[in-house]
Amino acid sequence: MLGSYGVGKTSLVERFVRSMFSPKYQTTVGVKIDKKVVTIDGEELILMLWDMAGEEDNAPVKLKQVQDASGYLLVVDGTRAKTLDVAKSIQQRVETEIGARPFLVLINKADLRETWEIPETAWAELADAGWSVLETSAKSGERVEEAFMTLTSHMLKAQADDSEDDD
């Protein structure tokens, strides 16, 4: 889980793993690791969810902890336009420092859609860049399950492609 602070990374994990939501904001210290067993195509998988502390100016994301990730969710707060810039910058660094990984962009806080400030043009821009975007709400649960499951199947597909390449 990557993104600026306060975008809802921890809440998305809470919603996905425990079907819970707390409106109280608690900043994540370091990293918080959770796991969830999912079934995909009849197969059981254990997802290790690394919920990283939100990026801020003087505390960039620790790429060392992203190194072994199979994929990542890039979370943006729809009500704060600048968190999209943070997400773009993180994606850039991940791509150049440790290489491409499957990822999805989650524009979170869809329950507050009326007050979103992500400019209309951003959607087209993200689509042009080939990014998959989902609008989620940890509060209502909107598309949260779908987000994790979509990423999981992308990761599985990437691994399958890799092993084919190895053959």
Next chain:
Amino acid sequence: MTPKTTIDDLFAPFDLAVFEQLANGLFQPVGRLPVWLSLSDGPVDLADRFPILEIFFPECDAVWEGGSAEPVQSDVWTEPDSRGGELYLQAVATAAGGRRFIALRSLPQALFTYQQLAHDFELEKEKVERLSRELEVKRREAERATQAKSDFLATMSHEIRTPLNAIIGMADVLSLTSLTREQQKCVEIFQRNGVALLNLINDILDLSKVEAGHVELESTDLDLREVMARALEVVEVRATAKGLSLSQTMGPGVPHYLIGDPSRLRQVIINLLGNSIKFTDQGGLEVKVELDPENSEPGRLRFAITDTGIGIPEDKLGLIFESFSQADSSTTRKYGGTGLGLTISKQLVELMDGRIWVESEVGVGSTFFFTARFQVQDDQTERTAEPGLQNAQASVAELEAMAAGLRILLVDDSEDNRVLILSYLKGTQSGRTDSTIDIAENGLIAVGMFQTGRYDAVLMDVEMPVMDGYQATREIRRIEKETGAAPTPVLALTAHAFADMAVKGYEAGFTELLTKPIRHVTLLAALAKYGTGKGGAAIDVPPPPAPAPEPAQTSIRVRVEEGMEDVVPGYLEKRRADVPVYRHALDAGDFDAIKKLAHKMKGTGAGYGFPRLTELGAELERAAMQSNAGVIRENLEEFANYVEKVELEYIS
């Protein structure tokens, strides 16, 4: 015997969970584990329990392999504790005598409180910023809506007032001809209702201006007795006609010389008096001014207008200041009016930092109170009023005498307008001291002339090519500021008078906005008022007799006003010459050319004594804006017919 020191005792004060790595890779706790860590005592797979250690162990190897003597420490991570809270953990690796140790420590929450607070603060700040942006958007939307309303009203007022003026004017003309008693009665009804309708429209526009916040009070010298006298003068005729007495008293200590907005104060008093007269059939009215008994601040006054009228039921007392509401809807039928006067008064009084209310007893009468705040002039010694300004109605001759000797800069791109205004001013040049009039064809030329010449007044057209009247006036104000000169009155002339234009104009520095078609006496009065440096006292201008076209099948007769003999025929000739130009433009589909021609005619026709040309100009302009060839053709034929048939009649 000394007690045996165990490794437990050694590590206990540090509150650490210490493990040693076994040959099979598992970790064996060393000594007692701290209470915050729930783990069994046996060997444990630490990386399974704390997955973050997977990425830490490779770093530990440097220490464990003996390459580094310095312990290494991991990044901090969060673990749930047994009570639903959180632990912030960190691992430290060290080696001793070839043995591999790792210690876990729990960091105090307080270390991270600052971070939490900083994030809370930042998120709240962003939220406030977002909310203020939203408010700003809403404010702009509201402003746009108000703007649209103002624009609509501007257009409507122009469209309604033009034909209405024609109706009233024609009724005036008709009343001067020989009529039977019955016809005379009909014409009077036209006149009375026409004026009532015009007043209503003016009220609505006035209210919309106040509501849109487009009214700013003047802050100028105000002679309280003068304001009262003028207000009483206006209503006197109506009071006398109903046999009502009218009196005023000034309480002790009320200062006469104030600073405020005399015309708005007068408007409120007139509104309230007019209202009282309407609802009073016998007895009388009294206006009383005293120091505000509830506020001793200097300049706080309370006005009371008492009548002996029908009174207002108690439950309706609060309602009467609302728009379009009278105490009883049957009142409207019986007494007429819209009740807008009270609403406007309320708004104006509030602008004067006061309040308005009424006390009343049914069948006995009502007292309307309002308070207002003024500044008190330091000098309260008696002054004698300017002679000549005392009379509310000044004649053209008097006004001409007052405006004589003025140096005037006339700025207008339309030759027709210039000729018209010059003819209006002719009378100011025949006296002992002639006025001088310089002409500029646009704002830019005017600014140049203003820099070198000296003027008592500037007559400024608003819509002009190259530089318009707003910009030119701003430039003039700037020049005055730079040179420290006193502001020259700038009297702006426009075909569409409305709040926005007025606001924009007054912001640019207009002294007064005069509406075209401008009347002879209005122009002179404005020049007399502002140009002579005797500003402040308004002059009520009597409506001049309307020009008199006699409707006829074969010819239309238009009476040429005195002093206009030299210019009217030329003007009419030019309009006749316009007919083929219009036709050509219509054939070519050049609506823009038609619009421009028609706009000019709209602004000048009535001024030269042809209100019909102003009407036709308006029709043609509107049709041209809608590119409606059919309507243009219709009006064009009428226009051609009119200018062909019209005959000028001179008064000998």
